Amino acid sequence: MSLEIDKAVAQKAVSYNLKNVNDVERALNSKVSIFSPDTKTPQQQKQAYMQYSQRMLDTYYDKDSDGVVTKGEFEAVELDGIKKMSEILGFGDDAEVDAQARQMANLFAQKMDINSDNQISYKELTLFNEIADMADGAQDGVITAAGETYSSELFMKD
Ligand SMILES: [Ca+2]
Numbered sequence: 437m438s439l440e441i442d443k444a445v446a447q448k449a450v451s452y453n454l455k456n457v458n459d460v461e462r463a464l465n466s467k468v469s470i471f472s473p474d475t476k477t478p479q480q481q482k483q484a485y486m487q488y489s490q491r492m493l494d495t496y497y498d499k500d501s502d503g504v505v506t507k508g509e510f511e512a513v514e515l516d517g518i519k520k521m522s523e524i525l526g527f528g529d530d531a532e533v534d535a536q537a538r539q540m541a542n543l544f545a546q547k548m549d550i551n552s553d554n555q556i557s558y559k560e561l562t563l564f565n566e567i568a569d570m571a572d573g574a575q576d577g578v579i580t581a582a583g584e585t586y587s588s589e590l591f592m593k594d
Pocket residue numbers: 497498499500501502503504505506509
């Protein structure tokens with residue numbers, strides 16, 4: 437495992453522990469770099485995406501640490517993030533906001549589970565991260581939060 441991937445995964449912590457407006461700002465402006473100086477060939481790049489994706493799942497989504505991220509675990513983490521963000525930004529916490537957040541997290545988890553086996557695999561997250569990386573115009577291992585948003589919008593389209 438490269439130091440770059442360790443560092444990138446650690447840098448994402450703020451996005452999964454939102455506490456105040458500063459955190460939200462940092463999360464929305466986040467930018468990680470997952471390629472090392474040795475990441476050169478397309479195979480090495482693929483390896484970096486896969487390792488980063490597996491580490492992200494292990495670190496932030498596998499809540500019961502059983503080595504598997506269920507669709508439910510993924511959805512719960514995403515819902516928590518959406519709800520915290522709307523709470524901090526003052527979008528309120530009424531039934532409508534709550535229903536929208538639930539719908540969004542549910543749809544995202546459903547689309548992320550490409551093969552519909554009720555688990556989110558590193559392969560599925562790898563595809564997401566490859567698209568997120570390319571969204572800034574360069575497949576250079578630099579993934580921005582804006583790229584992730586672009587990728588999730590693409591995933592959630594029919
Ligand atoms: Ca699990």
